[in-house]
Amino acid sequence: MKSLSLLLSVALGLVNVVSAGPAAIECWFVEDAGRGSLAMKPAALLLRPGPGGPPPRPDLDPKLYLSVDDPAGTLRSAFRRYPRDAAAPHCELSSFIPLPASANWARSLTPEQRCPRALDGAWLMVSISSSVFSLSSLLRQQPEPQQEPVLITMATVVLTVLTHTPGPRIQMGQDAVLDLSFSYMPPTPEAASSLAPGPPPFGLEWRRQHLGKGHLLLAATPGLGGKIPATQEGAVAFAAWDDDEPWGPWTGNGTIWLPAVQPFQEGTYLAIVHLPYLQGQVDLELSVYKSPKVSLTPAPLVWAAPGKTPPELLCHVNHFYPSEGLEVEWELRGGPEGGSRKAEGQKWLSSLRHHSDGSVSLLGYLQPPPVTTEQHGARYACRVYHSSLPASGRSVEVTLEVETVPTYSQMPTLIPLPSLDHPHIPFSLHLSTVAYLTTCKDLKEKKTQ
Template sequence: MKLPSLLLAVALGSVTTVSAGLAVVECWFVEDAGGGRLAKRPAALLLRQGPGEPPLRSDLDPELYLKVRDPAGALQAAFRRYPPSAPAPHCEMSRYLPFPASVNWASGLTPEHSCPRALDGTWFMVSVSSRVISLSSLLQLQSESQRDSAFITMATAVLTVVTHTPITQIRLGQDALLDLSFAYMPPTPETTASLAPGPPPFGLEWRRQHLGKGHLLLAATPGLGGQMPASRDGAVAFATWDDNEPWGPWTGNGTLWLPSVRPFQEGSYLATIHLPYLQGQVTLELAVQKPPKVSLMPTPLVWAAPGEVPPELLCLVSHFYPPAGLEVEWELRGGPEDSFQKAKGKSWLSALRHHSDGSVSLSAHLQPPPVTAAQHGARYACRVHHPSLPALGRSAQVTLEVAGLSGPSLEDGIGLFLSAFLLLGLLKALGWAAACLSTSKESKEKKAQ
């Protein structure tokens, strides 16, 4: 993999957009102020500059004004896809201390008894979050003697972890794919020369947190032996380095696949990449949704005479998720002057009914008021709003027919019934009379013989 050596990190904060990507990232540097309080100071990342000296930033501490070198190009690649119309992501910086992984299954990544000298010095962790990207990058700062200027600090992006699915909404029962990529470049040439050629072993960890509870979902250490914890919920990860360059930089893939997602699987997912004494972590949110089906009864017509109360309307809202956020509105369309208004009458909702797949259903009821002749042809509609539906929601409707204005009226129906009864009686009488005449004629013929 041959990448341009001058690719500069991009990402994170209130920034100026230019043709080559984000140039300056405004961040907050967060540190412990004691007593359980946190202190924040402004910071900035200079990711790209034109010819000449870096622009002065007298408002910043020189240690917090960083000119970032990104040999793996992961930062710029991530933010090249960032939509120009999207809100600026939130960026925070904090101090970082290299340390071995605390989980037992990743202990094989740090066989040494002490942290290598190549990781000495000052380290910062940059964390970025937005609706379109979540990113974590470890920056190693150069010492004061190595600085090009007294008012800016040089830093190198060593490990960068990125996801472009920080907020994923998946249909109930479908498969979820949570993407994760990472890039690594040893901090110094001396470190690279002391290592075996090719990418180093790494550890991948996926954890889920929901409703205050968390557990390990999947763990893997490609290139290392040892017993791994069993994966849960059928989770599968594509844990591998994407290239095998002898001296780096290297990019990798840790994308997670969850089959047939159920409601209990929604929540926060923490993805961590473990390298010897270095860890990068991003957070993703998975939400499960299923849009409701809407049907209205009785259908297709609601009959009533003027002044009478039409039958109760029943709106079935079935097999949706999540239960929260559902709203049902009743509308009356048409009628006098072809109006559109909120339907009057008494309305109520039933209790939730739970299904085996985790979805729920309920029924909405409306008892309309007495109808008038002017409402003939009006339409009662049940409109449902839910987070899984478009802004207009989903609706079903029935037409109100007022007796006497369309089809036979009640009096007409009684008249037709009486007419049919009399006609039937007349037909029976004629049949009886014809039978009697036929019998009498046969009797006379027998006597004549």
């Protein structure tokens, strides 16, 4: 009986996992309003209708209240483990028209250059972005909303392109792996039967856009002939279907690998999957970082006399990226006040020094104020904040050594003074043994006594 209860608990747990995630996704339908402006209307994707059926949404146009059928399950699966505390994803809908790919290298996907009748009808493209994933799906709508039990339009997911790395941060010099998966189900049984059994041919395209410029990194048409552009920057893609079921649905892989990423490679990456007359695209924002090396000079000790100014301190912040957002703060730790506090004195930063690998360096300066004997043993610290570092930053410190003045109890014991006229006692010996004769005036006065 215990084993049966355990199996039941496991089964219920699996059901909870599978049914997790939002039941509906709020979206905006975006369309051209003319004269360079856009019009936006509220919309919603109903992923799980619930036991009572679709909830009524009188606030929505019935054509924009979509009950989603997802044969491949990729769209629903992306939301199943969506963190409860994560911000709601941004969702946009727009009209889509099936067309052959415009790129020359992808023309082998549609040699007849005529869209088949099986793709007729109304199409929508869904673009969803978040910090967890980014995806796009092509939906084929039913011609009219269904009337019962509520006004809602049925829509079937045909193609979904998905990445779980929408905002990768890569350490400079490390390899970057940008994952990409996609799934496809023919929109109608007629469309599936008109094709040869198994997944259809596809094209994969990776592009990068940065500072207003864009170029093709990689293009592939697995299993098809034709001239493919040369791969750039050592990029490698794992482009293949994962299964070969005769009538679908099918899932595929388009993950790209970039070796030894450098700063010039950051920017927006566009991953586009081409099927005959259909395209799906996701965007990724790749950023590069490098943590600074921090050191402090002079070190390990800073020496000063009471009332004097210690030597100028230099905080070396070397080989970091990006150059923006770096902060240098100075602290004085210990001393008569104890604890840690903001250091006084003049502070300034040098200009950036650029290196061949794209990283930068700079110097932080501190000219401390005059010191007191009570500050002996205190420590000056340079703390650096940067996006590549933990929130607490990174710090280095040096110890302050202040020259102390001896007290009366620390004075040397005086010895009897021999006659200054003694011919066998050097004059220098008198100066070294008599502590209180320190000036020429003292010597002259002693001689006249």
